[in-house]
Amino acid sequence: MHELPVTESILKIVLKHALMNNVKRVTAVYLQIGKLSDLEDEWIQRYFDYLSKDTVAQGAKLVIERMPIMVQCSGCSTSYEAEAAKLGDLVCPDCGEKEGTLISGREYYIKDMEVQ
Amino acid sequence: MDEVRMIEVKEEILADNIQVAAGVRARLQNTKTMLVNLMSSPGSGKTSLILQTIANLKDSVRLGVIEADIESKVDAEKVAARGIQAVQLRTGGFCHLDATMVTQGIDALPVDDLDCVIIENVGNLVCPAEFDTGAHKNVMILSVPEGDDKPLKYPLMFSICDLLLINKMDYLSLSDFDLSALRKRVMVLNPGIVILEVSCKTGAGIENWVNWLSAQIETFKGLK
Numbered sequence: 001m002h003e004l005p006v007t008e009s010i011l012k013i014v015l016k017h018a019l020m021n022n023v024k025r026v027t028a029v030y031l032q033i034g035k036l037s038d039l040e041d042e043w044i045q046r047y048f049d050y051l052s053k054d055t056v057a058q059g060a061k062l063v064i065e066r067m068p069i070m071v072q073c074s075g076c077s078t079s080y081e082a083e084a085a086k087l088g089d090l091v092c093p094d095c096g097e098k099e100g101t102l103i104s105g106r107e108y109y110i111k112d113m114e115v116q
Numbered sequence: 117m118d119e120v121r122m123i124e125v126k127e128e129i130l131a132d133n134i135q136v137a138a139g140v141r142a143r144l145q146n147t148k149t150m151l152v153n154l155m156s157s158p159g160s161g162k163t164s165l166i167l168q169t170i171a172n173l174k175d176s177v178r179l180g181v182i183e184a185d186i187e188s189k190v191d192a193e194k195v196a197a198r199g200i201q202a203v204q205l206r207t208g209g210f211c212h213l214d215a216t217m218v219t220q221g222i223d224a225l226p227v228d229d230l231d232c233v234i235i236e237n238v239g240n241l242v243c244p245a246e247f248d249t250g251a252h253k254n255v256m257i258l259s260v261p262e263g264d265d266k267p268l269k270y271p272l273m274f275s276i277c278d279l280l281l282i283n284k285m286d287y288l289s290l291s292d293f294d295l296s297a298l299r300k301r302v303m304v305l306n307p308g309i310v311i312l313e314v315s316c317k318t319g320a321g322i323e324n325w326v327n328w329l330s331a332q333i334e335t336f337k338g339l340k
Binding site: 006009012014021025031037038069071084086087088090099101102105106109110112113114115 | 118119120121122123124125126127128129130131132133210211212214242243246247265267268269271272275297300301303304305306307
């Protein structure tokens with residue numbers, strides 16, 4: 001639902017780096033977004049295509065790496081991946097402990113971009 | 117054809133908002149005004165909770181309210197009718213408040229003379245979770261009729277809050293809401309969260325909420 005303001009922020013950061021690096025064209029942007037975020041990849045790309053018209057980033061492809069939701073076991077401290085819908089029924093794959101703490105899955109990050 | 121190369125960006129997508137939010141926090145730290153961001157689904161009881169808070173703390177805490185609503189002014193009018201400073205932000209279709217919008221609200225309030233400002237965010241469990249408003253404390257309400265599975269559907273929201281209020285406890289006996297399952301789901305996402313059970317309608321448990329809020333304000337005002 002909030003893809004538009006997020007996409008505006010992405011474009012602003014991309015254009016800033018394009019200017020700093022004297023770029024003619026941005027061909028791809030590599031993002032890392034945690035699986036806890038509800039952003040829809042397809043809509044981010046659509047908004048980006050719309051907003052980036054007539055800029056050096058026009059036509060750039062957004063490559064979104066979905067970062068896993070990681071939980072640390074309260075029993076043996078092992079870190080393991082969990083699905084969002086199963087956070088209520090955790091079982092540690094190593095020791096069977098059912099309690100755990102969320103350690104990642106909220107990333108919102110631009111890693112790098114491919115340019116000409 | 118120009119050579120293709122990679123540029124390192126390494127930036128948070130919402131860096132701008134994070135920066136504005138930090139500015140809001142620092143500014144209100146100076147005026148010793150604690151900012152509380154109140155979030156929930158539509159109809160969970162945000163306005164009712166604010167009205168209960170006013171009724172209980174009016175004489176001991178100088179309160180202000182920032183109301184976010186897509187189009188109407190109903191909530192701000194209800195709050196202002198109780199003699200509390202209130203600002204209505206019209207988000208014009210936006211699904212959340214960001215720190216820049218909150219700044220407009222702060223500008224319109226006499227924050228030098230307020231101990232606490234409560235933001236009534238847009239009723240939505242998705243978008244407000246992603247945007248730092250500059251609040252010192254994030255509070256959310258989940259009401260019993262919404263169900264105990266909400267942490268599984270909106271994990272991000274539950275992961276960012278300092279306090280979870282379970283409202284409409286007066287409905288509990290009529291529902292299959294499982295309090296212990298809810299607690300377990302929430303604790304995985306956010307082990308530090310405080311969970312309180314209230315009913316804005318009957319007033320049950322409201323004392324615990326106002327005590328929590330008063331204690332937070334006291335601690336906040338004691339900070340340099």
